[in-house]
Amino acid sequence: MEVGQSLKGEDVVNTLNHIATRRGLPSIIKVDNGSxxxxxxMDKWAYERSIELDFSRPGKPTDNAQVESFNGRFRQECLNAHWFLFLEDARRKIDEWRQYYNEMCPHSALQWATPAEFAHRARETPCPTGLRSRNFPL
Structure with missing residues (x-):
């Protein structure tokens, strides 16, 4: 997770480039209409890589329900639960929550596996070409 006071398109592109070195690039990225x-x-980055940016409809959070659900949980369990004294303190506390969420917390949508367990199983399971990178929600 990238932590900052205000994130710009350049920050998103840098983060996506970092993720791409470890996981590759998707063919579609689901995004909202944030600046x-x-x-x-962002448009140039996606165009140069033949990635489709799939924008949710303005005012329709159900278009991106999984991300909205995650954002609500993140806000409730992490952001509202802590006072952040400075940016590095926020980074540390948010990273601790991210590790808990991904490694310790089972999810019903993942058949009660943790995200880390689910990702490990997905990497171990053969998948037809193109399906694995079909969608990468942000």
């Missing part, structure tokens, strides 16, 4: 996603930098 960090509708900017020229």
């Amino acid at each position: 960090e996603f509708i900017c020229r930098v």
